[in-house]
Amino acid sequence: MKPKVHARIWLLAFLLILAVLLPSALLYWRGDPFGFLYCIPGAVIICVGISMLLYSQRNQLNYIARLDESCENAKVAALQHLPLGFCAIDAKGVVVEYNQYFHEEIMGGSEIFGKNLYDKIQFRPSDKPQDITWQKRRYRLYAMPFEDASGDRVITVFWEDRTELEHLQKEYIDSRPCVVLIVVDNYEDLIQSIKESGRLAAGVSIEQLMEHFIANTNGILRRLKNDRFIAILEERYVERIIAEKFQILDEARSISVDERNIMTLSIGVGMGGATLQECEELAHQSLDMALGRGGDQAAVKTENGFKFFGGKSQGIEKKSRVKIRAVAGDLQKLIQDSRIVYLMGHRYGDLDSIGGCCGLAGAIRLMDKNVRVVCDPKKNLAQQLVSLVEKEVGAGLFITPEQAADAITDEALLIIVDTHAPDLVESPELYAKAKRIVVIDHHRKKENYINNALLFHHEPLASSACEMITELLQYFKLNGTVEPVYADCLLSGITLDTKNFVMRTGVRTFEAAAYLRKINADTIRVRNLFSGSIEAYRSRTEIVSKAEIYGRFAIADVPADTPSVRLVASQAADELLSISGVDAAFTICEMNDMINISARSYGNINVQIIMEALGGGGHQSMAAAQLRDCTAEEAKEELLSILKNLED
Structure with a gap:
């Protein structure tokens, strides 16, 4: 100037x-x-x-x-006099100037001039605002460096008190409404199995359970149907329920309907939505996921996917066949409206996957429709079954994934069997090209599932995909009876997944097996499909003999050069369960630059939850996981850590 x-x-x-x-x-x-x-x-x-x-x-x-x-x-x-804290510090953090607000309100009147600010707070100058806690209050610090008249570096720090603002933010989040949907699993089947007096007692127990659930909250709970409830709660109470891991699930299991049946619940939570309607939609998604995983659990939709709680008990088998009859009718119409049908299972198809495809193919042929089973001739665990079918009906039934992907058209129907995860199908390319898709699976529902299917037939309480297909066959309108070889395929899948009718068997499992026997399934021929080589038997025996016992768990390492390593690893896990005191067994092997873990139990330990913690999935008694970028020893340590947390 x-x-x-x-x-x-x-x-x-x-x-x-x-x-x-x-x-x-x-x-x-x-x-x-x-x-x-x-x-x-x-x-x-x-x-x-x-x-x-x-x-x-x-x-x-x-x-x-x-x-x-x-x-x-x-x-x-x-x-x-600025209603904002201000202080100036030199390059070393020594306070050289401050205002009255900083001295009285922030420092409480204590002398700070000439003292080092860095010794008092966790703060270092930055070009970005920093949030700190000081004297039980929250501050946002803004630092602005400059040079004084003598050329020395001085940093001015403004202190914005955000305590009340953050309190309001927290109160806003805590008071947001959440929707909780609660369903009594298989309520109708449970009630029908008990006397009238028992039904009244069960109803009273359910009401008391719900009253206890809503107690000590300011929420509301209403009964929508006999087996369905809805609750509206503030988020603070839902967070408390989540922290307590949904104790209502354990309380429900303590209610005995009769001598053999207990009560279980499925819960879906919708929270964090912009509106109450959006929270309800999230709750329905969570409930569908909980039911799709077999019930007796709670599902909460989060930003990173779903979180699950519970899932400790075996699901209660559904007795009604109304749904099966409806699905069979819809599926047959889709098949008849298609020019050709492709049947595809999961990668490294087993007897349940390929057997289910072959059994359904036999029925489709009786509808006078062209059908092909997509199967990798080299990468499958059912080579004996494939050879048997080719011998009985010819090689024209099977087609490679590459051939199917090249041949599929918009008029074709793709039926995916024994998996509902798009990343596990035999041919991702074929799945991507298919315009009309049907899914038939019994595995517990995963977050990443096929969501573009025209028909999604999912029954997590079924023993196997072959059991589900056998039930559908009984409601198809066919021009004849399914050939015995196709019945053998279906019976082999049921036998595999039930471990010779020991695991996950219900009344409907035996009814399906009886139907297959009725249409001339050969149990001896099915048994021969499980026979293995002497080398595989020796390898399996050696793996079991070297297993290590950790409390209730058995873990065995499988050498990578083991013949038929994938099949032997799963069979070894099954055999480890025969050891006294072992409730869950795991085999670990390296294969194709990945670490594969097979998990088995008799159901009292949910191995699906354990495998999900490792990025895998499956059933309560049979699950698996694949780990990348780690060694077998590192995978074992991670597994042991999960097992330790489970015991704690």
Whole structure:
């Protein structure tokens, strides 16, 4: 400001001198010897003008100086009375200046001048705001560095008190409404199996259970149907219920309906939605996931997917066949409206996957429809079954994944059997090209499931996919009876997944087996499908003999060079369960640059939850996981850590 004013003044003086001297110089140049006399008045004018200009300059400079001093005083006063904490620190963090608010409100009146701020708070200057806790209050710190008059680095720090704001934010989140949907699993089947007095007692027990659930909250709970409830709770109470891991699930299991049946619940929680309607939609999604995983558990939809709680007991088998009849009718119509049907299972297809495809193919042929079973001839665990079918009905039934992907059209129907995960199908390319898809699976529902199916037949309480297909066969309208070889395929799948009718068997499992036997399934031929080589038997025996016991768990390492390593690993896990005191068994093997873990139990330990913690899945008594970027030893340590947490 000052240099600019100074320059203007001397520019005016120069112009005045030039205006006086120029006429005199012109007269003198024309020969007038007295021309210089004209300069005298001009010189007087110039002196007076310059004096006035200098006086004006001094006044302006004095005014600017007073204005600067006033601004500086105003700035200091503003900082001192600003309702915001302010302090200045040097390069080492020593406080060199602060305002009244900082001294009294933030530091509580204690002297801070000359002391190191870094010794008191966890703070380092940054170009981004930093949130800290000081004296039980929350502050956001803004740091702005600059250099003072002497060139030293000084950092000004402004303290914004956000305690009340964060309290309001937390109160807003805690008070958001959440929707909780509760379903009594298989209520109708449970009630039908007991006397009238028992039904009344069960109803009272359910009401008391729900009253206890809603107690100590400000929420509401209403009964929608005999087996269905809805609760509206604030998020603070839902968080407490989640922290307690849904104790209502354990309380429900303690209610005995009769001597053999207990009560279980499925719960879906919708929280964090922008509206109450959105929370209800999330609750329905969570409930569908809980039911799809067999019930007796709670599912909570989060930003990272679903979180599950419970799932400790075996699901109660459904007795009604109304759904099966409806699914069979819908499926047959889809098949009849298709030019060709492709049947595909999961990668490394086993007797349940390929057997189910073959059994369904036998029925589709009786509908006079063209059908193909998609199977990798080299990468499958049912080679003996494939050979048997080719021998009985010819090789034309099977097609490779590559051939199917090249041949499929929009008029084709793709039926996926024994998996509902898009990343586990035999041919992802075929799945991506298919426009019309049907899913038939019995595995507990995963978060990443096939969501574009025209028909999604999912029954997690079924023993196997072959059991589900056998039930559908009984409601198909066929031009004849399914050939015995296809019945053998279905019976082999049931036998595999039930471990010779020991695991996960219900009334409907035996009814399905009886139907297959009725249409001439050969149990001896099925048994022969499970025979293995002497090398595989020796390998399995060696693996079991070297297993390590950790309390209730058995873990065995499987050498990577073991013949038929995938099949032998799963069979070894089955055999480990025969050891006294072992409730769950695990085999670990390295295969195709991945670590494969097979898990088995008799159902009292949910191995599905254990495998899900490792990124896998499956059933309560049979599950698996694949781990990348780790060694077998690291996978074992991770598994042991999960088992330790389970025991704790």
